[in-house]
Amino acid sequence: MSNFHIKHLEEYYQVYRKSVTNPEAFWEEIAEEHFLWRKRWNNVLKWDFSKPEVKWFEGAKLNITENCIDRHLLTRGEKTAILFEPNDPNEKAQHITYNELYKRVNKFANVLKQQGVKKGDRVCIYLPMIPELAISVLACARIGAIHSVVFAGFSATALATRINDSDCRIVITSDGSYRGKKTIDLKSIVDDALTETPNVKNVLVVKRIKSDIHMKTGRDKWLAPLLDEASDICEPEIMDAEDPLFILYTSGSTGKPKGMVHTTAGYMVYTAFSFKNAFQYTENDVYWCTADIGWITGHSYIVYGPLANGATTLMFEGAPTYPDWGRFWEIIQKHKVNQFYTAPTAIRALAKENLDFVEKYDLSSLKVLGTVGEPINEEAWHWYNDNIGKKKCPIIDTWWQTETGGIMISPIPYATPTKPTYATLPFPGIQPALMDENGNEIKENQVNGKLCIKFPWPSMARTIWGNHQRYYDTYFSAFKNNYFTGDGAFRDEVGYYRITGRVDDVIIVSGHNLGTAPIEDAINEHPAVAESAIVGFPHDIKGNALYGYVILKEIGESRNHDNLRKEINQIITEHIGPIAKLDKIQFTKGLPKTRSGKIMRRILRKIAVGEMDNLGDISTLLNPEVVEEIILKRL
Numbered sequence: 110m111s112n113f114h115i116k117h118l119e120e121y122y123q124v125y126r127k128s129v130t131n132p133e134a135f136w137e138e139i140a141e142e143h144f145l146w147r148k149r150w151n152n153v154l155k156w157d158f159s160k161p162e163v164k165w166f167e168g169a170k171l172n173i174t175e176n177c178i179d180r181h182l183l184t185r186g187e188k189t190a191i192l193f194e195p196n197d198p199n200e201k202a203q204h205i206t207y208n209e210l211y212k213r214v215n216k217f218a219n220v221l222k223q224q225g226v227k228k229g230d231r232v233c234i235y236l237p238m239i240p241e242l243a244i245s246v247l248a249c250a251r252i253g254a255i256h257s258v259v260f261a262g263f264s265a266t267a268l269a270t271r272i273n274d275s276d277c278r279i280v281i282t283s284d285g286s287y288r289g290k291k292t293i294d295l296k297s298i299v300d301d302a303l304t305e306t307p308n309v310k311n312v313l314v315v316k317r318i319k320s321d322i323h324m325k326t327g328r329d330k331w332l333a334p335l336l337d338e339a340s341d342i343c344e345p346e347i348m349d350a351e352d353p354l355f356i357l358y359t360s361g362s363t364g365k366p367k368g369m370v371h372t373t374a375g376y377m378v379y380t381a382f383s384f385k386n387a388f389q390y391t392e393n394d395v396y397w398c399t400a401d402i403g404w405i406t407g408h409s410y411i412v413y414g415p416l417a418n419g420a421t422t423l424m425f426e427g428a429p430t431y432p433d434w435g436r437f438w439e440i441i442q443k444h445k446v447n448q449f450y451t452a453p454t455a456i457r458a459l460a461k462e463n464l465d466f467v468e469k470y471d472l473s474s475l476k477v478l479g480t481v482g483e484p485i486n487e488e489a490w491h492w493y494n495d496n497i498g499k500k501k502c503p504i505i506d507t508w509w510q511t512e513t514g515g516i517m518i519s520p521i522p523y524a525t526p527t528k529p530t531y532a533t534l535p536f537p538g539i540q541p542a543l544m545d546e547n548g549n550e551i552k553e554n555q556v557n558g559k560l561c562i563k564f565p566w567p568s569m570a571r572t573i574w575g576n577h578q579r580y581y582d583t584y585f586s587a588f589k590n591n592y593f594t595g596d597g598a599f600r601d602e603v604g605y606y607r608i609t610g611r612v613d614d615v616i617i618v619s620g621h622n623l624g625t626a627p628i629e630d631a632i633n634e635h636p637a638v639a640e641s642a643i644v645g646f647p648h649d650i651k652g653n654a655l656y657g658y659v660i661l662k663e664i665g666e667s668r669n670h671d672n673l674r675k676e677i678n679q680i681i682t683e684h685i686g687p688i689a690k691l692d693k694i695q696f697t698k699g700l701p702k703t704r705s706g707k708i709m710r711r712i713l714r715k716i717a718v719g720e721m722d723n724l725g726d727i728s729t730l731l732n733p734e735v736v737e738e739i740i741l742k743r744l
């Protein structure tokens with residue numbers, strides 16, 4: 110079917126028009142022709158953004174793993190499904206075929222069942238980028254359990270918060286992980302986390318680094334012997350279209366992390382459709398996304414989207430710097446990668462190194478290059494285009510979010526002419542709108558506005574686990590009958606979108622979404638800290654870095670400031686993870702506040718970036734005098 114694989118700009122416009130004039134017919138046709146359903150739907154779409162309630166393919170029955178695995182067995186059984194490239198380049202890559210994946214997922218699913226996991230139960234997965242991570246995700250889906258993958262760079266406290274929020278009773282982890290020269294003792298992080306999670310009774314441990322670790326009797330079990338004994342046949346649980354498939358946490362500007370809930374049928378249809386079109390995947394291609402499966406990019410575009418298309422998806426365990434800065438390019442040459450999808454931060458870091466690291470390798474297999482997670486600056490775009498794509502590979506700058514489940518605005522390679530720093534045009538079925546300060550839609554081009562989506566799409570999150578009100582408040586209350594993304598955007602003269610960044614207190618650091626509130630809460634735990642405020646400032650490689658303004662209690666005043674800075678970053682590492690560490694910490698006597706006591710982050714942001722001439726009117730502040738002190742001691 111042609112609109113599953115768009116090849117020309119004309120075709121894009123045609124498909125797009127159809128998708129917005131009659132969205133239900135559009136998605137119904139795609140759903141009908143490309144997937145395996147156990148029962149057909151009664152309604153394609155029911156929605157009401159004022160609640161918000163969105164239901165796609167209601168009444169349909171399916172299992173997503175039948176679509177990602179079983180239905181490929183006849184035609185692609187011996188094709189590599191997952192190509193695993195280990196951290197150590199001397200360790201052999203693994204080619205896991207669809208036949209083998211089928212068996213391994215079924216065995217894992219049977220182990221979960223045997224451990225008492227049932228449909229609807231939440232399973233926490235805290236694993237490094239090894240095949241068992243993808244396999245355990247699929248095993249949960251096979252039996253209808255809801256997976257909650259927590260990125261293995263998160264700390265014990267962050268892990269415990271996520272386990273408790275969705276009441277996971279079982280955790281899947283490993284004895285450790287490799288990353289570059291380091292080995293990380295994951296299991297002891299889990300042990301620490303589990304001191305705070307009374308309901309976890311069961312831990313399954315994958316052996317990866319073969320270290321001698323502590324296993325708690327009755328709670329911790331090695332996975333391998335259980336898998337050995339399990340049958341490799343496991344009938345899939347037949348799910349309703351709107352049954353939850355997974356929970357994935359994302360930071361908000363306030364409060365604890367939000368467990369975004371994605372459901373089964375719409376997520377499957379949209380990730381499969383968008384994967385095919387965004388990457389123009391063809392049958393014998395090798396596709397590689399460098400993200401971690403702990404993020405939405407990995408869920409949608411390492412696991413579900415590629416496998417639903419019967420693709421070969423590469424999983425890399427290691428770091429781009431190990432054994433040297435050429436590792437990505439070496440892997441592309443070694444496995445003849447055709448589509449490569451990474452983050453602007455990685456590109457900026459790699460671009461700083463000697464070009465010899467790139468030029469040593471044959472990158473001629475590449476057809477499409479992608480970026481995701483943060484804006485890509487013009488310089489990085491050109492470096493990627495010139496040196497990696499050799500000006501022959503379209504760059505797709507894909508804008509989307511954990512909440513959207515799939516790519517929303519992106520060029521379609523070889524169809525949409527690209528423009529550096531622009532995510533360009535909405536995907537079929539996606540209806541963006543720019544809003545002005547008064548909450549009205551701006552129809553003209555060449556304008557800035559707040560980016561909303563005004564019509565549902567199949568892979569949108571349906572709620573926040575355990576807190577539907579928060580889902581409404583965060584995304585649907587600012588602009589009536591619209592999903593508000595939290596991003597600002599510019600629309601140019603031909604209708605291309607350029608994402609200009611967050612308009613709330615979320616800061617994107619190295620492509621990771623960090624809310625200011627959880628970091629401030631962590632800092633405030635330090636006994637010498639009275640209050641703190643975090644803002645972002647531009648950083649060469651990370652896109653943004655964090656600048657903290659910290660007020661000390663009396664006990665902190667006489668302390669050595671360098672030591673205090675280290676301790677503050679240590680606390681952040683323990684509460685959240687090293688990704689949230691501050692680059693700069695300025696100690697101050699006060700924070701600029703409004704008369705109602707709200708911290709004026711706008712002023713702090715300007716000072717952090719050095720725009721002191723342009724602070725606006727500060728006379729209405731409760732304490733204008735602190736501004737001068739902050740400027741004087743600026744780092």
Ligand code: PRX
Nearest residue numbers: 481482483484506507508509510511608622
């Ligand atoms: O601000 C946008 C930025 O990342 C946010 C979403 O983060 P997260 O939920 O972690 O998902 C990241 C991976 C999909 C967005 O609100 N963002 C994502 N992609 C882009 C981007 N900003 C600019 N350009 C992009 N291509």
